[in-house]
Amino acid sequence: MGDQSRMTLFWTPLRWCRGVLLAALLLATPAWSADILLTAVQDSAGVQAFTQALAQQRPGDQITFTPLKDLPAPSRLPVSTRLILLDLPGLDWRLQDAQGPPTLVLRISRLQARQRMGNTHPAKISLLWSDPPLERQLHLIASILPQARRIGVLYGADSEFLLRELMQFAKPMGLEIVPQRWNNTNDSRALQTLFKNSDVLLGLDDPQLYNPKTAKNLLLSSYAQQLPLVGPNAGFVRAGSLASTYSDQPDWLAVLDRLLDHAPANWPQTLYPEHFKVVGNPQVARSLGIEQVDEAAVAARLAEGEKRP
Known part of the structure; x- marks a missing residue:
């Protein structure tokens, strides 16, 4: 048998093993793993509509909504996750863990943020203000x-x-x-x-x-x-x-679309639409x-x- 044939016989099983391993890893990935993960307490029609609108706006991204009760601690989410919080309980959950992923907090007022964080601003959390400037x-x-x-x-x-x-x-x-x-x-x-x-x-x-x-x-x-x-x-x-x-919702989607085009390290700490x-x-x-x-x-x-x- 020539050298080329022996190499083919060697690489074919190796490729097969790698394929099986990759498939096993993908199957083992938790259901809450996502590139862009949205969460809120309630899985309402409005939340679903917003998630679907964002997914349609960014067809190249993996966008998932998971109710807050079904999520692990923020530090257990994959480091590649970009987290979008749609309500205040989500922020309270996120603030309990300094090691969570980069996070965008949508529709939070200046007063609500001050009541929860005072004058401090935790790392990797960006606040998108809801009250008019x-x-x-x-x-x-x-x-x-x-x-x-x-x-x-x-x-x-x-x-x-x-x-x-x-x-x-x-x-x-x-x-x-x-x-x-x-x-x-x-x-x-x-x-x-x-x-x-x-x-x-x-x-x-x-x-x-x-x-x-x-x-x-x-x-x-x-x-x-x-x-x-x-x-x-x-x-x-x-x-x-x-x-x-x-x-309104299209304005917020435009803000998210622009921010998600950039690395989280470049996200501002606070932003008005x-x-x-x-x-x-x-x-x-x-x-x-x-x-x-x-x-x-x-x-x-x-x-x-x-x-x-």
Whole structure:
């Protein structure tokens, strides 16, 4: 038998063994192993729709959703996993283990992060903020209410830390922040004091202040004083505030698509979605004698302003 034939006989079994070994390793891989792994407490229709949309957007990636209860400790996930957390229980689970994989936390507010992490920022965790950027909200006010100069801001113990940043953004815009602490949401005196000294009210995304229980009092007082409320989010605009900026599912998918194209080492610690929209409430605008917000035009104008240095 020639040398070539002997080599063929030698390599064929070796290749077969390697193939069997590779197949065994693949079969032994846990069900929760994935390149891009999404998790949340509830496997809801919305979560499934988001996962499917991301998979369609990135057909070359392996994208899996696994309920939080079915996952091991974060440190037991493969190091190659890129983890996407869709709710706060997922973040609480992730924070228990410093050795977990690179993680993107989707739709978390500044207040929620501060309540869980204080001023610290664990390694390998990137926070994608859900609350509208304060600077963007101020530019929205300047765009739709150009005569407004005194920006009234209700705050509480949880949201007080945002005031300094808000004032820093307002100063170069020629705007004055008029802060008013609201300790007792059943007492309207703080509202009345603030309304007398403000041209517009900017809502912070603080659920202690802006929630279904306080909405009626806030909005009725706003109408009574003919003082527009901007923000704190798209949901409150539907309830009766004038306008807000917000990011929807396509905007979040665009952010994820861009981040997942980069190595996790290059992910930012925190990030606001670059893409956003504006929502206005025409009925509120009419009741306040204000021109209806042209949502698309205002959003385009704000986005163009953010692109300029």
